[in-house]
Amino acid sequence: MASNTAWDQRSEARSGSAWGWILAYAILVILIGFVALANPIATGLTTxxxxxxxxxxxxxxAIVSGVSSLSDRGRWTEVLLGVLGVVTGGIILFNPFAGAISLVWALGFWLLVSGIFQVASAIRGAYDRGWRLALGVLDIVLGGYLLFAGPATSLVMLATIVGISFIFRGVFLAFVAFGLRKLAQPNRANTRT
Known part of the structure; x- marks a missing residue:
């Protein structure tokens, strides 16, 4: 029983001191989110x-996997996919804005196709027809917007998505940090008495 009490005290001490580090990380993540929103060009370049x-x-x-494969099955496919990955990555590093824009266009294409399937599912289905139709139309509109938007608009959209994601993640981490702090405070009061 004494060993469990010692373990509990060490665990409480770790959670009591960890909240500060998690809060600092949360603030950093939130700041990165705001920087991404404020400077879409830098966000596009980084992405x-x-x-x-x-x-x-x-x-x-993939090349290493293909060359070192023990069986011949799929060896050349892996090597060719690896070469394609290296060449495509090199081209994107040469022009990172084109890579960021192509990422936004791929997302737009996916949303457009997903929206079409959602609308078809809503027309054929009996359940949740209204929600599926609304989501499908929203996906089609958003996907079309991303596909046919200019490069500057694409970079702003990418920065908005990245920025909002980081801000929400940071807020979540801040709640976790304050939750850990709250858990550690009553335990400290009990150990002092």
Whole structure:
């Protein structure tokens, strides 16, 4: 029983001191979100660079996987996909704005196709017809907007999505931090008495 009490005290001490670090992280994430909203050009550039780096990393791993594969099945497919990933990543790193814009266009295409399927499902289905139809039309409008918007509008939309995502994530982390702080405070009062 004494060992459980010691473990509980160590756990409380960790949660009591961890909330400050989580709150600092939350504030940093919120600030990044506001920077992304305030400067869509920098957000587009960063997103393009990250996309290029990820594609190159994927390509290298796919090539290594294809070359070191023990079986011949799928070996050349992996190598070709790896080469394609490295080349595409290199092109995107050469022009990161094009990578960011292509990402927005891919999202627009996905929303457009998803919206068409939602509308078709709403027409054929018997349940949730109104909601499915509304969501499908919304997806079609948003997807069409993203597909046919100019490059500047695409970068602003990407920055808005990234910025809002970071802000919401930061607010969530702040709530977690304050929750940990609240949990640690009554326990400290009990250990002092």
């Amino acid at each position: 393009g660079v990250l996309l290029g780096v990820f594609l190159i990393g994927y390509g290298v791993l």
